[in-house]
Amino acid sequence: MKMKFFPVITTSLVGLALSSTVSALGCPAPPPPPPTQTASPNNYEAAAAKPVPPKPSVQPLLPWPTPPKPYCNSKCVPIVRKSWRKLSDSEKSQYIAAVKCLKKAKTVSGLAGAKGMFDDFQGIHSVQTPNIHWVGHFILWHRYFLAVYENALRKQCGYAGAQPYWDWETDNASGLDMDDWPIFDSKTGFGGNGPYQDGANPFNIPNRSGGGCVPDGPFASPAFTVNIGPGTSTTYNPHCLARDFSRTLMGWGNQTGINWVWDTPNYGWFARRIENIPDFTVPNIHGSGHFGVGGALGTMGDAYNSPGDPIFFLHHANLDRVFWQWQWQPKNLPHSLSDVSGPIIPFDYTNKQGGNVTTTFQVNIGGLAGNVTLLDLLNTQSTTLCYTYAAP
Numbered sequence: 001m002k003m004k005f006f007p008v009i010t011t012s013l014v015g016l017a018l019s020s021t022v023s024a025l026g027c028p029a030p031p032p033p034p035p036t037q038t039a040s041p042n043n044y045e046a047a048a049a050k051p052v053p054p055k056p057s058v059q060p061l062l063p064w065p066t067p068p069k070p071y072c073n074s075k076c077v078p079i080v081r082k083s084w085r086k087l088s089d090s091e092k093s094q095y096i097a098a099v100k101c102l103k104k105a106k107t108v109s110g111l112a113g114a115k116g117m118f119d120d121f122q123g124i125h126s127v128q129t130p131n132i133h134w135v136g137h138f139i140l141w142h143r144y145f146l147a148v149y150e151n152a153l154r155k156q157c158g159y160a161g162a163q164p165y166w167d168w169e170t171d172n173a174s175g176l177d178m179d180d181w182p183i184f185d186s187k188t189g190f191g192g193n194g195p196y197q198d199g200a201n202p203f204n205i206p207n208r209s210g211g212g213c214v215p216d217g218p219f220a221s222p223a224f225t226v227n228i229g230p231g232t233s234t235t236y237n238p239h240c241l242a243r244d245f246s247r248t249l250m251g252w253g254n255q256t257g258i259n260w261v262w263d264t265p266n267y268g269w270f271a272r273r274i275e276n277i278p279d280f281t282v283p284n285i286h287g288s289g290h291f292g293v294g295g296a297l298g299t300m301g302d303a304y305n306s307p308g309d310p311i312f313f314l315h316h317a318n319l320d321r322v323f324w325q326w327q328w329q330p331k332n333l334p335h336s337l338s339d340v341s342g343p344i345i346p347f348d349y350t351n352k353q354g355g356n357v358t359t360t361f362q363v364n365i366g367g368l369a370g371n372v373t374l375l376d377l378l379n380t381q382s383t384t385l386c387y388t389y390a391a392p
């Protein structure tokens, strides 16, 4: 049986941490705010779990920033990450060809189920899943993971571009059916939904509409298989890439949701809001791409193995872009390049079990790249990282 995001996180990982906050209805109450923040708005606690309801044609709260020169390493000539919608058909096919190449590139993780370097990324995410979600370093760990993936596409597979991002807020505002979104195109995109399958839906994912194998596009089986998982297993278990669209949960990824995450004074609040709480009745933009695409039965909805769906990297690139855009606002500089907080242990927002992360906290991604500190990852135009974003 597949282990999903919420069962795993809320029961086996942090059951103890959450048990005191579970209400009579069995829904986890929102965790209290992190204790070590400064300059937090007084009404944050109430606002934490109550995003403003969606309004039509919501405008971005923050303008597109230009990283100011004094903060940028002059030796870094950044590669430019663009929206998937803005790539030409030829750029799209070069990116997809590089992903397929990475699937065959020599594995370095030592994980039994990994048959190529793409699988290494999935497996290493799987192994670290218990330590990298609902923690202070969530967004920075995934930033590093993405940058190393982008580098692997370029170095191992001769890809000349940068990692594209999927601005789901644009797609959500387009009025098109999900099936017609450019990213799901079977010829120039990642293929679409799986056919509807009855199956377990313990968390009542609303309006799930698929669940079967992706039938078309470059990542349909048997040409492409997910080799690791489901759940915590990292042994070789080739199976099809599955998708299970939920239009309702995909809708969480809108401008209102982004604005809510942006409307925060410092890293601690930002990091908290970008994950929000594990409850399918409360919107969060990270959950949108995972459960909007993966639903109950799809690969993207499996917390451990979601990087087995190549679309994972475009979803997380958009989350990173949201973070990047917040960081480079003049009002957030320079603390946005030097301040981190949030718990080391998942959901430990009151620091009962451990401390908060600091800038010297180290992250690792197995054998894929060396260890780095959170400080190394804050600035995207420095020595460890060197990239920027183009507006959608």
Ligand SMILES: [Cu+2]
Residues within 6 Å of the ligand: 125, 132, 133, 142
């Ligand atoms: Cu993750």
